[in-house]
Amino acid sequence: MSFPWAKQYTPSHPAMVWLDEKLPLPRLIYGAVGAGYEVPRNLNYFWNFGFMAGLCLMIQIVTGIVLAMHFAPDTGLAFDSTEHIMRDVNWGWMLRYGHSNGAALFFAVIYLHIFRGFYYGSYKAPREMIWLLGVTIFLLMMATAFMGYVLPWGQMSYWAAQVITGFFTAFPLIGDGLKEWLLGGFAPDNATLNRFFSLHFLLPFVILGVVILHIWSLHIPGSSNPTGVEVKTKADTVPFHPYYTAKDGWTVGLFMVIYGLFVFYMPNSMGHPDNYIPANPMQTPAHIVPEWYFWPFYAILRSFTQPLLFIPGKLMGVLAMFASILVWFFMPWLDKSPVRSAKFRPLYRKFFWALVLDVLVLGYCGVSPPEQPYILLAQLATIYYFAHFFIIVPIVSSIERPEPLPFSITEAVLGHDGQAALAAKG
């Protein structure tokens, strides 16, 4: 599970020796996220977002559990109990703002983590399973965030529940029944709110479980690195602790500054004022948009205004929206290039940035009203999005001539030192 030169756990205190014999939990932690885990020495700051994502999950679980102590999942009480948290509960405002802004920053961190994976080819063999588990975590996060958004039972909550469960009515024959089953009624109501609360409580722990699998499968090949060249010798790695615990600690501090800015100075900047109006099943808000982290997918959903290949536009939109994330699962096999890092892939790199731009355009269309020119723009961006995965990535990875890779991680790091580089090249 690690490199042969990794340090072994050697407890010195008799109590720790005793514990190690009975339950080697400290040994597990030492090997997983301690001095026993050897990590490439050349990681850049993009490798910090995994640790930060773990921290975000912890923040969400802790703030969420205490919020649940004050919240009442009943359509008659949910909105008021949320306001009770905001006004009456000691520090309730901080906990709720911390939870809602924490969710948004969790997505920001995860998107940067995914960005890293795409740019540096982290999904490639032998790390496919880490990637598959990561995409699974992302899907679970989306479901969890959606159900959490419904809980305050404001106007945006209610209509999010209506619209998102409405996706399922797109499926022929079973659609309407499926929606009624999910909602427990014909429209979002008490049954819906109650089950969403139950699942919103459960899913973070499911995510935690998949995170453990994600880290477990990471520790078999070890972390990737910006060159994409695998670890060869002891000189290529440093122990996770203290080197990367210290580096992660520094960015956690930066994260906390940004998090604090949102929670304490602009807690509603990412929210929507309509959600401070109690849910009203008779009136849809004039302009409903999801939270910013769903905008690109929302734009894909509503790009399909006409039937395509005899499939109704509504069903196509829903299928395309799900497909836009599910296609990530296939990245390890769509990208055939043996070179991992885009740093050495001049052609792929250009298309990578084009995709980033495309996703930003989709996000812009997602938050804009459903009218021209945004509809046409979103349609073009949607076509490009799928073309990237199904046409551009396979073709580019077949025809591209990558730049020469460094011999080793050590050479890449000490390359500025001409002698070391020359010596390594022999």
Next chain:
Amino acid sequence: MAQDAGIDTPTADGGSGDGALDGGGVRRRDFINIAAVSAAGVGGLAVLYPLISQMAPSADVLAESSTEIDLAAIQPGQAIKALFRKQPLFVRNLTAEEVKKATDVDNNASEFSTLRDPATLAERTKPGKQNWLITMGVCTHLGCVPLGAGPGEEMSRGAFGGYFCPCHGSTYDTAARIRKGPAPRNLEVPPYEFTSDTIVKIG
């Protein structure tokens, strides 16, 4: 060792143990094994049914509800929203001009054939009550409430004069038929009947 412990353990070749039949074939232990695993499997699946079914609408939600609406106060061109099965219901008194707009489409074969969900105004209203357009106020796209029935929404009825869904731009005509945008079907017409000239019973 098994004999030492007083337990008879069958071996893989079926040569010993009280479950073995002479000359091979099905051993009693195999049968017990398959029966036990099958019972556990079928039992496990059987438990899934109530676990899944509990999420479906409960009896109180399903209990048939009907709503009575007094039409007397609704002027031509005006629409109201009522509640039916916890969902909005649109009741609209079409003007003669709006009725004509809808029937013009019905009588023009080439235009009628372009409808996404073809139905005439006559099919979507009651005989002799063509001006009373009664539909669910639930967009068939993703379930938003279209604009056009609420107070002050007369100017937001979209390009076809019926209803306009602000969520994704679905546009309905004066027979509440889908004409433009992502919705697949016309606004649903619930079961209803006129109990008198001015009272309509929904459901």
